[in-house]
Amino acid sequence: MDSSTAKSNIRLLLLANNEANRLVCKHALSQHQDCAFVIFEAETSCQDLKMARARQTDCILLDQHLTDMQGAEFLSQLAEYSPERTLPVIMLSAPDARATHKSRTGSFLIKISDTNLMKELSAEVLWAILEQQAMQETSNTLDKLRESEAKYRNLVQQLPVITYIASLETPGKLLYVSPQISQLGYPAEDWLEDSDRLLKRVHQDDLSITIEAYAHTYEHHAPLRCEYRLVDNKGISRWFLDEANIVRDESGESLFLQGVLVDISKDKETEQELCFYRQRLEELVVQRTQQLEKQCEILRSANANLDQALIALKQSNSELRNSETRFRLLLESAGEGIIGLDGAGSCTFVNQSALAMLGYAEDEVLGQDIPAMLDSMTSPELIHPKEEPWLENLFGDSSNPSNIQIFLRKDGGRFLVECASYPIECNGATDGSVLVFRDVTEFQAQFRKLAYRASHDPLTGLINRSEFERRLIRVLAGMHSGEKEHVLCFLDLDHFKDINDTYGHAAGDRVLSSFGALLASKIRQRDTLARLGGDEFALLLEHTTLDQAYGITNELCDCLRNMRLTWAGQEFSVYASIGITALTHTDRDIASALCHADAACYEAKKKGRNQIHVFNCPHNAIESPVLNS
Numbered sequence: 170m171d172s173s174t175a176k177s178n179i180r181l182l183l184l185a186n187n188e189a190n191r192l193v194c195k196h197a198l199s200q201h202q203d204c205a206f207v208i209f210e211a212e213t214s215c216q217d218l219k220m221a222r223a224r225q226t227d228c229i230l231l232d233q234h235l236t237d238m239q240g241a242e243f244l245s246q247l248a249e250y251s252p253e254r255t256l257p258v259i260m261l262s263a264p265d266a267r268a269t270h271k272s273r274t275g276s277f278l279i280k281i282s283d284t285n286l287m288k289e290l291s292a293e294v295l296w297a298i299l300e301q302q303a304m305q306e307t308s309n310t311l312d313k314l315r316e317s318e319a320k321y322r323n324l325v326q327q328l329p330v331i332t333y334i335a336s337l338e339t340p341g342k343l344l345y346v347s348p349q350i351s352q353l354g355y356p357a358e359d360w361l362e363d364s365d366r367l368l369k370r371v372h373q374d375d376l377s378i379t380i381e382a383y384a385h386t387y388e389h390h391a392p393l394r395c396e397y398r399l400v401d402n403k404g405i406s407r408w409f410l411d412e413a414n415i416v417r418d419e420s421g422e423s424l425f426l427q428g429v430l431v432d433i434s435k436d437k438e439t440e441q442e443l444c445f446y447r448q449r450l451e452e453l454v455v456q457r458t459q460q461l462e463k464q465c466e467i468l469r470s471a472n473a474n475l476d477q478a479l480i481a482l483k484q485s486n487s488e489l490r491n492s493e494t495r496f497r498l499l500l501e502s503a504g505e506g507i508i509g510l511d512g513a514g515s516c517t518f519v520n521q522s523a524l525a526m527l528g529y530a531e532d533e534v535l536g537q538d539i540p541a542m543l544d545s546m547t548s549p550e551l552i553h554p555k556e557e558p559w560l561e562n563l564f565g566d567s568s569n570p571s572n573i574q575i576f577l578r579k580d581g582g583r584f585l586v587e588c589a590s591y592p593i594e595c596n597g598a599t600d601g602s603v604l605v606f607r608d609v610t611e612f613q614a615q616f617r618k619l620a621y622r623a624s625h626d627p628l629t630g631l632i633n634r635s636e637f638e639r640r641l642i643r644v645l646a647g648m649h650s651g652e653k654e655h656v657l658c659f660l661d662l663d664h665f666k667d668i669n670d671t672y673g674h675a676a677g678d679r680v681l682s683s684f685g686a687l688l689a690s691k692i693r694q695r696d697t698l699a700r701l702g703g704d705e706f707a708l709l710l711e712h713t714t715l716d717q718a719y720g721i722t723n724e725l726c727d728c729l730r731n732m733r734l735t736w737a738g739q740e741f742s743v744y745a746s747i748g749i750t751a752l753t754h755t756d757r758d759i760a761s762a763l764c765h766a767d768a769a770c771y772e773a774k775k776k777g778r779n780q781i782h783v784f785n786c787p788h789n790a791i792e793s794p795v796l797n798s
Contacts, residue, residue, distance in 0.1 A: 178204075178205050178207055179206050180206075180226045180228075181198070181208050181209070181229070182209045182210075182217060182220055183195070183208050184217050184230065184231045184232055184240075184243070185230070185232040186235050187232070195208060213236065213237060215237075218247060227257070228257040228259065229259070230259050231243065231244070232260075233260060329349075330430060330432075331346065331347055331352075331409075331429065331431075332345075332346070332347040332349075332428070332429050332430075333413075333427075333429075333430065334346075334425050334426070335413070335427075335428070336425060337387065337423055337424070340383060341364050341366075341367055341383070342364040343360050343364075343367065344361075345361075346360050346361065350430075352401075352432075353370065353401040353402065353407075354401045354403060355370075355401075355402060368380065370400055370401075371398070371399060371400075372397065372398035372399070372400055374398075375396075375397035375398050378395065379395055379397045379411075382395035382411075386413070386415075386426065390415045391415070392412075392414050392415070393411060393413040393414075393426070393428060394410075394411070395410075395411045396408065396411070397409065397411065399430075408432070408433045409432055410430070410431040411428060411430055412428055412431070413427060413428020414427060443622070447619065450619060461587075461589070464605070465589060465591065468591055468605060469591065471496060472591060472594075472603065475593070476593075476595060478496070479595060505522060505605050506519075506520065506523030506524075506526050506605070506606045506607065507520045507604070507605050508534075508539055508603070508604040508606075509603055509604075510601055510602050510603070511600070512599070512600060512601055513538075514538055514541075515536055515537065516535050516536060516537050516539050517601065519531060519534045523606070526576075526578075526608055527543075527576065527579060528579035529579050539604065544577065572587070572588055573613070576588075576606070585608070585609050585610040585613050586606040586607060586608055587606065587607055588604060588606035589605050590603070590604055590605075591603045623635075624636035628678055628681055628700070629682050629685030631698055631700045631706075632698075633699060634700075634701045634707075636699065637697065637707055637709070638763075640697055640709065641657070641709060641759055641763075642759050644752070645759060648754040654712075654713070654715075654753045655710060655711050655712065655713060655751075655753075656710040656714070656715060656718035656749060657710075657751075657762055657763070657766045658707065658718065658722055658749050659706075659707055659767050660688070660705070660725075660745050660746075660747050661706075661746050661747075661770050661774065662684065662704035662745050663743075663744040663778040664744075665680070665704040672736050672737060672739070676736040676737070679734065679736060681704065683732070683734060684706070684729075684743060685698070685700060685706070687732060688708070691728055692708065692721070692725075695711055695712070696708060696710050696711065706745075707763075714751075715751050719749065719783065722749060722781050726744075726745070726779070729742075729743060729744055729745055730742070744779040745779070746770055746773035746774045746778050746780055746782075747780070747781045747782070748766050748767065748768065748770030748781075748784060749766070749769055749782070749784065750762065750765035750766045750769055750783070750784035765784040766784065768784060769782045769783060770782070
């Protein structure tokens with residue numbers, strides 16, 4: 170339209186259901202440079218029809234959806250009233266601005282104008298409405314993003330761990346840290362302002378290993394796992410487990426390091442207490458052994474005194490009775506059970522402690538065959554049959570007087586004792602013996618319980634890392650040239666963190682225990698299976714070649730593929746990546762062996778997980794290409 174032409178007045182009937190659309194249309198029409206619009210509006214479509222029929226308007230700006238009818242219905246009713254008239258109509262949100270509407274008879278009654286003015290107005294109005302709708306959608310999207318961010322932030326702040334995000338460009342620079350960091354006595358802002366704040370708070374004894382772990386993560390963009398102590402504002406050290414992963418974008422580009430700090434101070438205290446109790450138990454065993462040796466020495470001294478008394482008996486009956494009285498008082502005062510036997514094994518004397526432990530009266534024991542009384546009814550399940558009775562073997566071995574046996578009570582019950590035998594010599598000949606014993610049932614039970622806890626994982630019941638390393642050291646130390654090789658395997662669950670994040674740590678514990686039980690049921694009796702920690706397991710295959718080890722681990726993978734676990738009504742599968750390395754007589758360093766197996770497991774995960782990878786080293790470089798999956 171020519172800009173020099175004076176503005177002309179156009180009467181326009183505006184029909185729009187949405188108030189916002191009406192305001193946008195009015196604003197767009199008021200900005201038109203060539204025309205001045207007189208806008209008519211009505212509250213209902215019936216009033217709009219009356220205005221249009223009365224020829225009060227020059228054109229109609231019509232929305233497809235009205236309050237009480239559709240735009241097409243409005244045009245149809247208008248056409249029925251004035252079939253001879255053609256009125257320009259601009260449809261809002263119409264798919265085609267040049268479309269025509271037909272009456273029920275099929276004739277063209279009302280046509281949308283395709284003049285330059287109408288086309289220009291239609292484009293301006295529609296563009297203004299679309300722009301207003303886009304702004305509204307953008308505002309709604311921003312509101313939803315803010316709401317989602319607030320929910321995520323609240324969730325992170327409620328976790329019982331410290332979460333953080335660190336920059337990969339500046340080592341040690343924290344981009345975000347959760348408010349739980351304030352438990353160390355410093356506000357979160359201090360940790361964000363100072364790029365070295367984290368390393369400054371690390372205990373001096375743990376600083377080198379912490380720097381090494383972070384350097385490895387920053388150099389290789391690998392996951393971080395490290396344990397170290399942080400010193401709070403009061404100078405108190407607390408142990409933390411630092412676990413973090415690299416967050417990448419859709420193209421695989423590394424963005425930042427995201428991780429958590431878990432307070433493991435109580436676990437460390439428990440570990441130290443267990444070590445202390447183990448040491449204390451060993452000290453008690455040594456102390457008790459020394460006490461028993463002292464008591465045995467007393468008994469030897471008493472035996473020597475008894476020999477002297479027997480010699481003196483030939484000289485004086487009075488002196489003999491006095492010596493016997495002193496001897497009996499000594500025996501009765503002892504806390505251990507003491508039984509005297511003649512050369513045939515019959516009881517010649519017994520003290521009250523022995524009677525109390527065995528449940529007999531003195532007259533029921535004197536003159537009886539003690540080996541038969543204490544051992545004849547013992548079941549084969551408790552004591553393996555021997556060529557000679559154990560008491561006779563015990564009496565015949567004076568070089569090792571201490572022995573652990575099971576004694577039989579009068580009521581048929583059995584109890585564990587630590588016993589020792591000492592021969593009685595008279596004039597250079599053995600004339601009998603003394604049996605000394607004490608009840609160690611409770612002591613042995615506590616000892617076995619502590620020993621089991623110290624060497625086994627409480628969740629899976631498998632041996633733990635320290636016990637596995639001891640066994641591995643023993644195997645490596647016992648290998649000789651020409652001996653058949655052994656194989657060390659590392660097993661790591663795939664996507665275990667996703668299971669914990671999705672279903673919770675209770676489901677994760679269920680997966681670990683089920684995984685350990687399945688492995689234990691499939692390996693050979695001579696193999697050693699251990700849980701090293703987290704979702705890491707180790708398997709030592711003794712006297713096994715790489716070919717055999719590959720077959721065993723491949724069967725384990727097949728069993729895992731068929732295993733299904735159900736949690737909270739959801740069924741899921743569990744897979745594992747397995748690394749294998751061969752052990753020969755040239756391997757003496759346990760750290761290298763563990764590192765090789767761990768590296769092979771890491772390669773299996775890099776290749777897509779749920780795979781087996783054999784570590785390539787000089788002594789298995791020929792076989793590895795055949796075995797790698």
